[in-house]
Amino acid sequence: MRLLVGRIGRAHGILGEATIEVRSDDPDSRFAVGEKLQSDEHGILTITSGRVHNGVLLLGFAGYTDRNQIEKLRNTLLYADVDIDQVREDADDYHVLQLIGCRAYLESGELFGEVTDVINLPGQDLLAIKTPTFETLIPFVRQLVPIVDVVAKRVVVIPPDVTGALS
Numbered sequence: 695m696r697l698l699v700g701r702i703g704r705a706h707g708i709l710g711e712a713t714i715e716v717r718s719d720d721p722d723s724r725f726a727v728g729e730k731l732q733s734d735e736h737g738i739l740t741i742t743s744g745r746v747h748n749g750v751l752l753l754g755f756a757g758y759t760d761r762n763q764i765e766k767l768r769n770t771l772l773y774a775d776v777d778i779d780q781v782r783e784d785a786d787d788y789h790v791l792q793l794i795g796c797r798a799y800l801e802s803g804e805l806f807g808e809v810t811d812v813i814n815l816p817g818q819d820l821l822a823i824k825t826p827t828f829e830t831l832i833p834f835v836r837q838l839v840p841i842v843d844v845v846a847k848r849v850v851v852i853p854p855d856v857t858g859a860l861s
Contacts, residue, residue, distance in 0.1 A: 695775070695776055695791070696732060696773040696774070696775060696776075697718075697773060697774050697775075697776040697789075697791075698717055698771055698772070698773055699716075699717055699718040699721075699724045699725075699731065699772050699773065699774045700714050700715055700716050700717050700718060700724070700725070700731075700771075700772040701714070701715040701717065701769065701770070701771050701772065702714060702715075702753075702764075702767045702768060702769065702770045702772065703715055703768065703769075704765070704768060705761045705764040705765045705768070706747070706750075706752050707761065708760060708761045709754070709759070709760070709761075710754050710755070710758045710759040710760050710761065710763060710764050711743065711752040711753065711754050711764065712752065712753055712754075712755075712758075712764045712767060712768070713750050713751070713752060714750075714751040714752070714753050714772075716751055718774075721751065724774055725741060725744050725751060725753060726741065726744065727741055727742065727743060727744055728740070728741065729741045729774075731772040731773060731774055732772070732773040732774070732775070733767075733770045733771060733772060733773065734770075734771065735770055736767060736770060739755045739756070739767075739770075739772070740755060740756040741753055741754070741755060741756075742754045742755060742756050755767070776789070788842070788844045790812040790814075790819065791812075792844040793809050793812050793821065793842070793844065793849065794809055794810065794811060794812065795808065795809065795847060796808070796809045796842075796844070796847045796848055796849045797809075797847060797848055797849070798821070798823045798849050798850075798851045799848060799849070799850050799851070800850070800851065800852075800853075801840075801850060801852060806823065806825060806851060806853065807823040807824050807825035807826070807830075808823065808824050809821050809822070809823055809849065810822045810823065810824045810829070812834070813831065818833050818834060818835060819833075819834040820832065820833055820834060821833075821834050821839065821849070821851070823851065823853075830853055830854070832851050832852075832853055832854070837852070838851060838852045838853075839851050839852075840852070
């Protein structure tokens with residue numbers, strides 16, 4: 695699956711480097727020299743150099759050796775191929791896209807609904823869960839989502855009490 699990992703910003707200097715807006719939790723491996731990233735407009739871009747300057751990631755790409763060439767890449771979205779179905783050794787280590795489509799159960803074992811989206815907010819992520827009668831958002835914290843089993847496509851949720859809010 696293609697995963698958005700960054701966006702190319704403005705050119706930096708005259709030697710063909712661009713600022714990168716990082717959208718990955720693993721920038722060290724995603725933006726390593728030699729990595730190949732996909733873009734819709736320019737095909738495969740191979741990273742030839744990388745460094746951090748004043749807290750900003752700067753990358754160089756094969757075939758783009760000056761400021762004018764790099765400026766043509768501005769606002770290009772960068773994607774990496776990621777195997778989100780691969781289960782890692784740590785049971786708490788998974789990609790949020792693996793949560794979409796999981797069945798959500800109550801602690802009693804009763805089916806509650808299905809996870810339709812994961813909404814990333816600055817404070818915390820929210821699970822959007824579609825039930826037969828409504829859609830609800832549940833903060834993705836261990837107290838409210840105590841069990842996540844991406845292999846079985848199953849989560850256990852403790853939803854807020856909506857019955858009092860509806861009356």
